[in-house]
Amino acid sequence: MTRTVPNCMSADIPKWKASGDWFDVCKCNIPCPCTFAQAPSYGDCEGILAYHIKNGHYGETKLDGLNALFVGGFKGNIWAGEAKATMGFFFDERANEKQREALQMIFTGKAGGFMGELAKVFGEDRGTEFVPIKFEIAEDLAYWSAEIPGRVSARGEALTGPMTPPGKRVQTLNAPGSETGPGTVATWGRAVADEVDAMGFKWDWKGRSSKHIPFDWAGP
Numbered sequence: 001m002t003r004t005v006p007n008c009m010s011a012d013i014p015k016w017k018a019s020g021d022w023f024d025v026c027k028c029n030i031p032c033p034c035t036f037a038q039a040p041s042y043g044d045c046e047g048i049l050a051y052h053i054k055n056g057h058y059g060e061t062k063l064d065g066l067n068a069l070f071v072g073g074f075k076g077n078i079w080a081g082e083a084k085a086t087m088g089f090f091f092d093e094r095a096n097e098k099q100r101e102a103l104q105m106i107f108t109g110k111a112g113g114f115m116g117e118l119a120k121v122f123g124e125d126r127g128t129e130f131v132p133i134k135f136e137i138a139e140d141l142a143y144w145s146a147e148i149p150g151r152v153s154a155r156g157e158a159l160t161g162p163m164t165p166p167g168k169r170v171q172t173l174n175a176p177g178s179e180t181g182p183g184t185v186a187t188w189g190r191a192v193a194d195e196v197d198a199m200g201f202k203w204d205w206k207g208r209s210s211k212h213i214p215f216d217w218a219g220p
Contacts, residue, residue, distance in 0.1 A: 039077040
């Protein structure tokens with residue numbers, strides 16, 4: 001599909017900011033080694049990346065409440081420069097024209113900030129679509145979920161065990177491979193849904209790794 005995003009070399013990038021919730025579900029065992037800047041559990045990884053903007057703006061364009069969702073896969077240690085990810089991009093169909101441009105600029109890295117760095121590991125582009133994205137997250141991080149009806153289903157439930165204090169979460173500070181940037185807190189979970197049939201991807205990896213990490217970005 002043809003992108004409508006202007007080339008950042010010729011575009012005037014306004015000041016922008018976006019913060020909210022991110023989570024993934026993937027093929028790796030718990031905990032996903034990619035978050036520790038290691039190679040995937042099985043040498044390759046397939047996963048769903050879901051984003052919900054709590055507060056955001058792109059210049060004067062408000063982005064509060066909008067969602068984005070990526071599906072993708074790669075082989076090798078992506079943080080060691082061994083891999084490029086094949087990606088498909090979905091954005092919230094509720095976004096108006098200016099919001100759609102802003103979402104694409106930010107989340108594909110064309111507007112700079114952290115995603116400008118992360119986008120360096122993106123390889124093949126399977127396309128961009130605007131679709132209904134349902135996003136839900138528990139205030140106490142007991143679960144997180146996202147869905148594109150009939151195409152993508154992702155849900156993680158907080159990891160727990162006999163040594164986890166009641167009401168506490170299993171977390172990692174300053175993960176070396178944090179997917180939302182440095183200085184974050186990753187809350188670990190188990191994928192109870194990880195199913196994709198979209199953009200040439202097809203898998204069902206439920207029962208494996210999931211994690212939630214907040215994001216707080218600004219640019220350009």
